[in-house]
Amino acid sequence: MSDLSIDLGSLKLKNPIIAASGTFGYGVEFTSFLDLNKLGGFVVKGLYYEPREGNPPPRLVETASGLINAIGLQGIGVKNFSEKILPQIRDFDTALIVNVCGDDENEYARVAGYLEKKEGISAYELNISCPNIKKDGRNPAQDPEDTYRVVRSVKQVSSRPVIAKLSPNVTDITVIAQSAQEAGADAVSLVNTFLAMAVDVETVKPKLANVFGGLSGPAIKPIALRMVYQAFRRLQIPVVGIGGIMTAEDALEFFYAGARAVQIGTANFVQPDITLQILDDLVLHCRRSGISRIEDIIGKIHADSSGQ
Amino acid sequence: MSNSPGYCQSFLLPAVHDFDILVSRIQTGIMVKDPYARIIRVEKENSYCLLSLFSPSIAGQAKPGQFIMIRVSSLSHPLLRRPFSLHAVDKDCVEVFFQKQGLGTELLSEKKEKETLDILGPLGRSFSLESGMKAKTAVLVGGGRGMAPLYFLGKRLAESGTDIKMFYGGKTSSDLPLRVKCENNGFDISCSTDDGSFGFKGLISTLFSREIKKTGPAMVFSCGPEAMMREIARVCREEEIPAEFSLESIMGCGFGACWGCVKRIRRNNKEEWVKICEDGPIFPLDSILWDEEQS
Numbered sequence: 001m002s003d004l005s006i007d008l009g010s011l012k013l014k015n016p017i018i019a020a021s022g023t024f025g026y027g028v029e030f031t032s033f034l035d036l037n038k039l040g041g042f043v044v045k046g047l048y049y050e051p052r053e054g055n056p057p058p059r060l061v062e063t064a065s066g067l068i069n070a071i072g073l074q075g076i077g078v079k080n081f082s083e084k085i086l087p088q089i090r091d092f093d094t095a096l097i098v099n100v101c102g103d104d105e106n107e108y109a110r111v112a113g114y115l116e117k118k119e120g121i122s123a124y125e126l127n128i129s130c131p132n133i134k135k136d137g138r139n140p141a142q143d144p145e146d147t148y149r150v151v152r153s154v155k156q157v158s159s160r161p162v163i164a165k166l167s168p169n170v171t172d173i174t175v176i177a178q179s180a181q182e183a184g185a186d187a188v189s190l191v192n193t194f195l196a197m198a199v200d201v202e203t204v205k206p207k208l209a210n211v212f213g214g215l216s217g218p219a220i221k222p223i224a225l226r227m228v229y230q231a232f233r234r235l236q237i238p239v240v241g242i243g244g245i246m247t248a249e250d251a252l253e254f255f256y257a258g259a260r261a262v263q264i265g266t267a268n269f270v271q272p273d274i275t276l277q278i279l280d281d282l283v284l285h286c287r288r289s290g291i292s293r294i295e296d297i298i299g300k301i302h303a304d305s306s307g308q
Numbered sequence: 309m310s311n312s313p314g315y316c317q318s319f320l321l322p323a324v325h326d327f328d329i330l331v332s333r334i335q336t337g338i339m340v341k342d343p344y345a346r347i348i349r350v351e352k353e354n355s356y357c358l359l360s361l362f363s364p365s366i367a368g369q370a371k372p373g374q375f376i377m378i379r380v381s382s383l384s385h386p387l388l389r390r391p392f393s394l395h396a397v398d399k400d401c402v403e404v405f406f407q408k409q410g411l412g413t414e415l416l417s418e419k420k421e422k423e424t425l426d427i428l429g430p431l432g433r434s435f436s437l438e439s440g441m442k443a444k445t446a447v448l449v450g451g452g453r454g455m456a457p458l459y460f461l462g463k464r465l466a467e468s469g470t471d472i473k474m475f476y477g478g479k480t481s482s483d484l485p486l487r488v489k490c491e492n493n494g495f496d497i498s499c500s501t502d503d504g505s506f507g508f509k510g511l512i513s514t515l516f517s518r519e520i521k522k523t524g525p526a527m528v529f530s531c532g533p534e535a536m537m538r539e540i541a542r543v544c545r546e547e548e549i550p551a552e553f554s555l556e557s558i559m560g561c562g563f564g565a566c567w568g569c570v571k572r573i574r575r576n577n578k579e580e581w582v583k584i585c586e587d588g589p590i591f592p593l594d595s596i597l598w599d600e601e602q603s
Contacts, residue, residue, distance in 0.1 A: 023565065030565070032339040032340075053580065053581060054567065054581050056581070057557065057568075058558060067388065069566070071567045074570070074581060246384065269388060269389075
């Protein structure tokens with residue numbers, strides 16, 4: 001049996017398969033389909049301090065091998081989460097990661113500060129990269145100083161590992177990733193969705209009420225992979241890979257490119273138990289390929305590639 | 309499962325919040341993923357298609373108004389599953405009835421008998437059968453393929469001795485694909501077409517409005533185009549007839565995880581975006597804020 005355990009700084013995972021925020025509800029939606037105890041971890045839907053309305057519909061449009069969403073982070077707020085949801089999910093034997101949102105750096109710190117008093121949370125992932133909140137999809141992860149400020153403010157109140165979730169809608173991901181590292185992030189996860197749109201040629205209107213949304217799914221995988229590769233080369237902190245992963249082979253690509261763990265997103269909608277299918281296939285692959293520790297293959301292509 | 313909170317509510321929507329439904333989800337655990345539901349019958353007529361799928365685990369608990377999510381392709385395009393309301397349950401089989409109108413339904417209509425489909429279900433809340441049974445008459449108002457779940461409901465209510473009255477509308481006679489089937493099942497059905505090619509010439513809501521006054525105590529159930537349901541809702545409010553509506557949306561997952569399929573709903577004197585897949589697809593008359601009513 002291969003050793004699939006991995007650490008993201010002080011966050012220990014039993015395996016590198018994590019369900020991604022925004023695609024896994026609050027975890028409870030999936031208990032009919034899979035045993036959450038088997039996951040490396042799961043990231044609950046993004047939480048602001050207060051409940052949040054979200055965007056008007058249509059919020060979704062499917063494109064070639066992809067999905068554009070403009071949910072707008074509708075959610076129940078950190079208090080409802082702590083009182084009603086957390087008691088149901090904190091006893092699972094897996095890393096419970098809370099995705100933290102805010103309108104400014106103070107709110108991020110306020111949400112994390114509130115959660116500090118609650119037991120059963122393994123880490124925070126800072127959603128500094130949602131494209132569906134501000135006009136033109138702007139978010140803190142598009143600016144190194146904004147990124148630094150948010151990460152710093154949460155680090156100052158947090159006793160738990162902090163993961164900064166980065167946006168792909170930037171000219172140079174390494175600049176933002178380094179900024180998160182300097183601010184004290186324990187890890188970065190990338191990528192969030194790509195700012196995108198679709199047009200209805202019958203009505204001659206955008207297909208999303210919000211006009212823009214975030215593209216996810218297999219369509220974005222090669223670009224996400226390239227960004228993980230770039231971030232890995234520049235960072236000392238761990239990188240978590242996200243973007244269109246549907247199979248164990250996809251996940252392996254990210255490991256070889258430098259991701260110490262991966263998050264499975266849109267695929268959860270299609271196959272609610274896909275995380276465990278990927279895990280099973282990963283175990284098989286490791287056995288067949290003589291990989292005794294997943295740790296040994298992380299970033300392996302970098303040893304052979306030059307430049308870039 | 310019928311006693312669990314969050315399912316099979318009466319037509320007055322109680323104080324249910326998302327997290328209450330999440331709690332009930334854990335208690336019930338009724339969703340089933342059946343990756344190998346075998347197609348045992350395919351029927352096609354014009355642009356319409358019926359599939360009967362052998363899936364005892366889903367058939368055993370499915371109720372009228374609920375839906376299933378079908379993966380139409382094992383490839384990454386189309387990526388998402390498609391939602392289909394249940395048209396009938398026959399022993400161990402569930403039936404869906406749909407119209408070809410896009411890549412997903414096109415691919416699905418090409419499936420053959422003995423092939424298998426990957427399905428999830430039963431999903432969502434059902435029509436309130438109890439309210440239907442309590443009424444002297446259950447009035448089912450469908451538009452086009454929207455008759456599909458009402459047929460299932462009509463069969464169940466008729467079995468329990470409830471009188472059924474159906475109204476069925478379409479643009480033209482070919483938009484009434486389930487008319488003959490309903491007639492053959494002995495349902496009292498009145499039809500309308502916009503062009504007068506079959507039945508009353510005009511909107512089904514006009515015919516409904518005229519006839520409903522003669523029915524006496526009734527409960528209305530409706531499924532069809534939003535413009536039609538909005539008109540039916542208006543008449544029901546004027547006549548003070550309780551009603552339930554089956555709403556439709558693009559869905560990302562079908563089981564409450566993506567928050568993509570929302571409708572404006574009023575509950576506890578508050579308006580909010582509510583998930584059609586989980587809190588619906590069946591909603592009571594008083595809770596729905598049709599597009600022009602939203603504040």
